[in-house]
Amino acid sequence: MSARGVVLAGVGGQGVVLASAVLAEAALRSDFEVKQSEVHGMAQRGGAVVSHIRYGETVASPVVPLASADVLAAFEWAEALRWMPYLAPRGALVVDARRIVPPGACKDHRTWGVPYPAMDTATVAHRVADVLLIDASGIAASLGNPKTANSVVMGAVSRFLDIDDVAWEKAITRFVPPGTEELNIAAFHAGQEAGSVRPEAIPDLGLDPIQQRSYRIEVDHSWCKDCGICPTVCPEFCLAMDHAHRLVVVDEAACIGCRLCEALCPDFAIRISVGDPAVVSGGAP
Amino acid sequence: MTTTAQVREHLRGWAMPHVLCPGCAHGIVGRAFLSAVDDVGIDPDQMAVVAGIGCSSRLVGYLDFCTLHATHGRAPSFAAGIKLARPELTVAVFSGDGDGLAIGGNHLIHAARRNIDLTVVLFNNEIYGMTGGQAAPTTSVGAIASTAPRGSVESPFDACKLMIGAGATFVARAAASEPYTLARIFADALDHEGLSFVEVLSDCPTYFGRYNKLGSGPEMLAAITRSDNRIAIPLAGKRSIPTIDPPDLPPGVELGTLHREHRPVFTGRAGGAT
Ligand code: SF4
Ligand code: SF4
Ligand code: SF4
Numbered sequence: 001m002s003a004r005g006v007v008l009a010g011v012g013g014q015g016v017v018l019a020s021a022v023l024a025e026a027a028l029r030s031d032f033e034v035k036q037s038e039v040h041g042m043a044q045r046g047g048a049v050v051s052h053i054r055y056g057e058t059v060a061s062p063v064v065p066l067a068s069a070d071v072l073a074a075f076e077w078a079e080a081l082r083w084m085p086y087l088a089p090r091g092a093l094v095v096d097a098r099r100i101v102p103p104g105a106c107k108d109h110r111t112w113g114v115p116y117p118a119m120d121t122a123t124v125a126h127r128v129a130d131v132l133l134i135d136a137s138g139i140a141a142s143l144g145n146p147k148t149a150n151s152v153v154m155g156a157v158s159r160f161l162d163i164d165d166v167a168w169e170k171a172i173t174r175f176v177p178p179g180t181e182e183l184n185i186a187a188f189h190a191g192q193e194a195g196s197v198r199p200e201a202i203p204d205l206g207l208d209p210i211q212q213r214s215y216r217i218e219v220d221h222s223w224c225k226d227c228g229i230c231p232t233v234c235p236e237f238c239l240a241m242d243h244a245h246r247l248v249v250v251d252e253a254a255c256i257g258c259r260l261c262e263a264l265c266p267d268f269a270i271r272i273s274v275g276d277p278a279v280v281s282g283g284a285p
Numbered sequence: 286m287t288t289t290a291q292v293r294e295h296l297r298g299w300a301m302p303h304v305l306c307p308g309c310a311h312g313i314v315g316r317a318f319l320s321a322v323d324d325v326g327i328d329p330d331q332m333a334v335v336a337g338i339g340c341s342s343r344l345v346g347y348l349d350f351c352t353l354h355a356t357h358g359r360a361p362s363f364a365a366g367i368k369l370a371r372p373e374l375t376v377a378v379f380s381g382d383g384d385g386l387a388i389g390g391n392h393l394i395h396a397a398r399r400n401i402d403l404t405v406v407l408f409n410n411e412i413y414g415m416t417g418g419q420a421a422p423t424t425s426v427g428a429i430a431s432t433a434p435r436g437s438v439e440s441p442f443d444a445c446k447l448m449i450g451a452g453a454t455f456v457a458r459a460a461a462s463e464p465y466t467l468a469r470i471f472a473d474a475l476d477h478e479g480l481s482f483v484e485v486l487s488d489c490p491t492y493f494g495r496y497n498k499l500g501s502g503p504e505m506l507a508a509i510t511r512s513d514n515r516i517a518i519p520l521a522g523k524r525s526i527p528t529i530d531p532p533d534l535p536p537g538v539e540l541g542t543l544h545r546e547h548r549p550v551f552t553g554r555a556g557g558a559t
Binding site for chain 1: 286288289290292293296301302303305306307308309310311312313316317462464465501502503506507
């Protein structure tokens with residue numbers, strides 16, 4: 001058997017590293033050779049965490065090559081998309097239907113929202129054999145401890161791997177915090193049973209539509225004295241002075257509605273109004 | 286800050302555009318004031334603005350409130366009369382540095398001494414604009430004016446210190462280049478009971494800017510920001526920033542609310558309703 005590859009991806013605090021230790025241990029107990037490597041630079045601060053596990057008769061490299069993971073298990077949707085290139089063309093994708101916006105994500109200054117990719121399995125379905133979008137966090141919470149979501153995910157992952165339940169249970173018992181073994185094993189089995197969900201069925205997904213606002217810039221040329229102040233303060237270079245030193249609106253589409261031009265126009269001559277919004281991301285899948 | 290569309294409700298549109306020069310920051314100050322009137326929620330019919338003579342005073346003619354264009358320097362006294370007769374009105378004074386500190390200096394300090402419940406806005410551009418660029422009581426030492434062709438040799442007033450000394454109970458200084466802060470300070474001043482004095486660092490591209498080679502509206506607005514101590518002092522120490530040449534920096538000034546106290550207001554003491 002050639003080595004099998006699994007990529008686990010999530011953000012700091014979700015238990016990605018623990019889940020990968022469980023998988024590595026379970027594979028070892030099934031008499032495979034196992035290699036594992038992980039990257040968790042900003043793990044404590046909600047940064048991306050990814051772990052590669054390869055197991056089989058013999059394993060050379062600990063790193064899963066691009067487009068060759070049998071299973072990609074993601075603990076939230078954006079991380080699933082981020083690591084998609086590692087999934088083999090006919091691989092299985094397991095995703096906890098959660099949305100975690102990285103704290104480092106800049107707010108988009110045109111929408112005042114954080115653009116987050118729409119949670120739509122159709123966008124990836126053509127590339128994978130199986131997509132399992134499960135409500136792992138919801139299942140874990142209903143079992144009594146939302147922190148066991150990683151065990152729920154691993155339960156779902158186990159459906160695609162040749163490792164028996166006994167090995168999994170022993171591995172879980174070895175690594176989870178003392179006192180939570182039963183709960184995690186229950187969560188694992190719940191994950192084995194979990195069916196795909198439709199994202200809109202999960203409350204608290206925060207799939208609020210993000211709207212791209214548009215703005216209209218109106219200059220009353222009979223009031224404007226072409227003083228040149230507004231082009232120097234506009235952060236988006238929407239305004240400019242032409243060769244005859246006349247004010248021209250050069251890029252209305254770039255306007256973010258900051259109204260700095262309004263506040264600093266000495267002649268009450270420039271007006272910004274909000275145009276019709278358009279949904280650019282998020283929203284019901 | 287309210288939008289231009291909202292602020293325009295307080296303008297006499299038929300009189301616009303106003304007479305001030307292109308890039309003169311006085312318009313920015315007027316806009317911030319209108320925004321503050323809205324923020325405080327003053328009924329436009331209960332708002333009275335009195336002006337003396339000068340470019341800044343001309344702004345009052347465009348405001349759709351109860352307005353009075355008074356004699357040179359005497360705006361605080363006309364305003365005091367309005368406040369005594371109609372204490373329910375919110376009364377403000379727009380004055381320039383020449384109008385308020387030279388011709389009307391006497392009226393200004395006595396309004397402060399009496400703590401009349403007025404909001405006095407002093408537009409300081411260091412020069413007489415309307416009358417042709419003469420040196421004002423605020424012109425910096427060395428600055429060129431038509432009456433100081435080789436640079437002013439007189440020490441300027443610190444208008445805020447003057448007004449604190451005279452007994453004003455709210456004294457603040459703000460910059461036209463920071464309209465949001467300016468509007469907030471105006472709102473505080475309008476809310477304050479007693480004489481509120483706000484000195485606004487404005488500009489005069491037409492005279493002061495031209496005589497002193499400070500550029501036009503956009504450049505002068507940027508220069509106002511650089512005269513702020515909060516910016517100028519930290520930057521002066523940083524010789525690594527190539528565009529800042531410390532010896533050329535204008536002397537910095539303190540911005541913000543500089544003084545606040547509570548004292549009985551004149552209208553109350555004089556037996557009028559307050
Ligand atoms: S509101 Fe004015 S300053 Fe702001 S981006 Fe639009 S045009 Fe530029
Ligand atoms: S700031 Fe006002 S007056 Fe000056 S160019 Fe812009 S719109 Fe015209
Ligand atoms: S003369 Fe100076 S202060 Fe008067 S409107 Fe022109 S620029 Fe403004």
